[in-house]
Amino acid sequence: NAGVTQTPKFRILKIGQSMTLQCTQDMNHNYMYWYRQDPGMGLKLIYYSVGAGITDKGEVPNGYNVSRSTTEDFPLRLELAAPSQTSVYFCASSYYPPTDNQPQHFGDGTRLSIL
Amino acid sequence: RKEVEQDPGPFNVPEGATVAFNCTYSNSASQSFFWYRQDCRKEPKLLMSVYSSGNEDGRFTAQLNRASQYISLLIRDSKLSDSATYLCVVNTYNTDKLIFGTGTRLQVFP
Numbered sequence: 001n002a003g004v005t006q007t008p009k010f011r012i013l014k015i016g017q018s019m020t021l022q023c024t025q026d027m028n029h030n031y032m033y034w035y036r037q038d039p040g041m042g043l044k045l046i047y048y049s050v051g052a053g054i055t056d057k058g059e060v061p062n063g064y065n066v067s068r069s070t071t072e073d074f075p076l077r078l079e080l081a082a083p084s085q086t087s088v089y090f091c092a093s094s095y096y097p098p099t100d101n102q103p104q105h106f107g108d109g110t111r112l113s114i115l
Numbered sequence: 116r117k118e119v120e121q122d123p124g125p126f127n128v129p130e131g132a133t134v135a136f137n138c139t140y141s142n143s144a145s146q147s148f149f150w151y152r153q154d155c156r157k158e159p160k161l162l163m164s165v166y167s168s169g170n171e172d173g174r175f176t177a178q179l180n181r182a183s184q185y186i187s188l189l190i191r192d193s194k195l196s197d198s199a200t201y202l203c204v205v206n207t208y209n210t211d212k213l214i215f216g217t218g219t220r221l222q223v224f225p
Contacts, residue, residue, distance in 0.1 A: 031211060040123070042202065042217040043159070050211055058212065090158055097211045098147065104213065106158035 002026045006091050006107035013081045013114050021076040021110050023091030031094045032074040033104065034058075034066065036087040043090065049074055050097075081114045088112070116141050119216040121203050127222045132193045136219045138203030139185045147206035148179055150188050152199045153218065159202055162188075193223045 007022045025032065030051050035043040035058075045058030049068040063085060065077045074093075078085060088111050092104040121138045128134045140148075148165035163170065165177040165186050176189040190197055203216035 033212075035215075040217070042119075042215040044215075045212055048211060056211075088156075098149075098206050098213045103149070103161035103164075106160070109156075109158055 004107035029093035121216040125220040
């Protein structure tokens, strides 16, 4: 049971570099989300998608881009890495909007450090 | 004011104790409520949904007070394995997004 798979698990970037965080789910979920979690803080929504071809900004989208060309994949791109983007990034998915009995399933997270 | 507020703790309790966490939310249009559990350096996992009439799952009881806009989580007979951060999560009607609190840390000691 793969669920939500994120790669890589860890990464160190230099300021100004770019990279793509990969997220794929095998549950045929329509809804996918990217969050970041800074130490001692809650999760903040970066971007989300309610289906292939549709993406929307969350609370903290600046410095990130996403695409949703397939139901399974929802990559998150950092174009010009900055130290403020050092965080743990979680991808999540759900079949329907997050209402009762429709929990979000999370990946293991990607720990990203920008130096 | 934050949309979802929690006491960060930590709550340090002995095994077997009963402990309760509260969470307040600011948007009266909020419709769905959850408690998620997050272990250190791990992903959040759904602990339980919170229903208007209150609900119980084993040692865990969740309550919702819409008038006062708060939800609570009660843990009875605490186990060492209950040590984690408990996230209060809210979904507002007609949105596709969850709002996460910063979490309440629980440490159960022998």
